[in-house]
Amino acid sequence: MVNDLELVVSAVLDGVGVGYLPEPLVTSHIAAGRMVNLLPDWPRFYSGIFLYHPSRRQTPAPLRAFLGFVERWRSSRPLAFPQPPRRRQA
Amino acid sequence: MPRIQLAELTAFAAVAEHRSFTRAAQGVGVATPTISQTIRSLEERLGVRLFNRTTRSVALTEAGERLLVEVQPILIGVERALESVNAFRDTPAGALRLAVTRPFATMLIAPLVQPFLAEYPAIRLEIAAMDAYRDIVRERFDAGIGVGERVERDMTALRITDEFKMLAVAASTYLEGRCPPETPKDLHAPTACGCGGTGPSSPGPLRRAISRPRSRWRAIWW
Numbered sequence: 001m002v003n004d005l006e007l008v009v010s011a012v013l014d015g016v017g018v019g020y021l022p023e024p025l026v027t028s029h030i031a032a033g034r035m036v037n038l039l040p041d042w043p044r045f046y047s048g049i050f051l052y053h054p055s056r057r058q059t060p061a062p063l064r065a066f067l068g069f070v071e072r073w074r075s076s077r078p079l080a081f082p083q084p085p086r087r088r089q090a
Numbered sequence: 091m092p093r094i095q096l097a098e099l100t101a102f103a104a105v106a107e108h109r110s111f112t113r114a115a116q117g118v119g120v121a122t123p124t125i126s127q128t129i130r131s132l133e134e135r136l137g138v139r140l141f142n143r144t145t146r147s148v149a150l151t152e153a154g155e156r157l158l159v160e161v162q163p164i165l166i167g168v169e170r171a172l173e174s175v176n177a178f179r180d181t182p183a184g185a186l187r188l189a190v191t192r193p194f195a196t197m198l199i200a201p202l203v204q205p206f207l208a209e210y211p212a213i214r215l216e217i218a219a220m221d222a223y224r225d226i227v228r229e230r231f232d233a234g235i236g237v238g239e240r241v242e243r244d245m246t247a248l249r250i251t252d253e254f255k256m257l258a259v260a261a262s263t264y265l266e267g268r269c270p271p272e273t274p275k276d277l278h279a280p281t282a283c284g285c286g287g288t289g290p291s292s293p294g295p296l297r298r299a300i301s302r303p304r305s306r307w308r309a310i311w312w
Contacts, residue, residue: 005193008310015261017308018277022194023255030259038258038271046237049198049250053233054226060173061182062213063232069206070250 022046092135096168099161101128102140106158109148166230183212189226191236192219198251199235268307277307 005025012019013034029035051070053063104114105125115122133140140154150158173184190196196219207215218231226234239247258277271277 005197011310012259012264013261015264017264017310018258018260019310020256020258023257026257026259033262035259036262036265036270038260038277039274042274043255043257045253045255046194047239048253049195049235049237050239050247051233051235051250052226052239052242052245052247055244055246058170058174060184060186060232062184062186062210065182065210065213066186066188066206066233067248069209070202070248073202073205074250 094132094135096165098128098132100165101125102132102154103158103162103165105129105141105148106150106154111148181212182210185214185216185232187216187218187231189218189220189224189229189231189234191223191234192221194237195235271307277309 008019008021009025026035030037101118104118105111108114108117111126112122115125118125138153139151140157142149142151190199223236
């Protein structure tokens, strides 16, 4: 058992066994035929990643800066997982 | 009353939190002998022992526990007071402590660190990667980042990514000698040969499975 995602990706590619991975990390490998989605009819959805912080009257300045930064980051790219290059649609 | 400095109480709270002089010293940013000396001198002036020290561990005495309960809210109050001044500064400065759960959230946050610090050089970013959800308020983190929305009271949640699918995948070469599973349960089955029938209609996969004894699915998961 491994709990590091990149290690799992490379172990799967090396043919060690079955990995359970977020779709954005494996789309390029599936498209290239290196990996197979074993259970295409059984997708499981994760609700996404959230940042949570105590609601305070005054948010500390560094956290306020970070919240703004994350909002700007998110609006510039839809999913912040390191995305492999997408296959072009014909 | 003996004159006690705020720095000494900060050192005391750090040792209490880390249960270690070495780690507390790192946290406060001083040398280990300095922090031991600070605590010893504090104990001498108060006339009580605050910690029981053995070669392996550091634990609060009853007096130490009592002092911690009284002093911690004051230290937090002082920190907040200093933070409130921060708002008047042009560039945000100070520590930002994030509790980030493994493995998704850490992976997601990693690419943000460099650009964030480039934009806010005066912010000191402390990221604690953790394996399970922790009480961020009690452990004095500014924010937590993890999978799923925390709907606890007095918490604000901000979505960072869309929802995402999790897929069970294997290398295409790994499938040789194994039949594609139909349900998640099939992955736990001891063998994957047969392909819905071991009769003469499917001799190929069966023969391959026999020639390759390692036909059990091995789960790597994450």
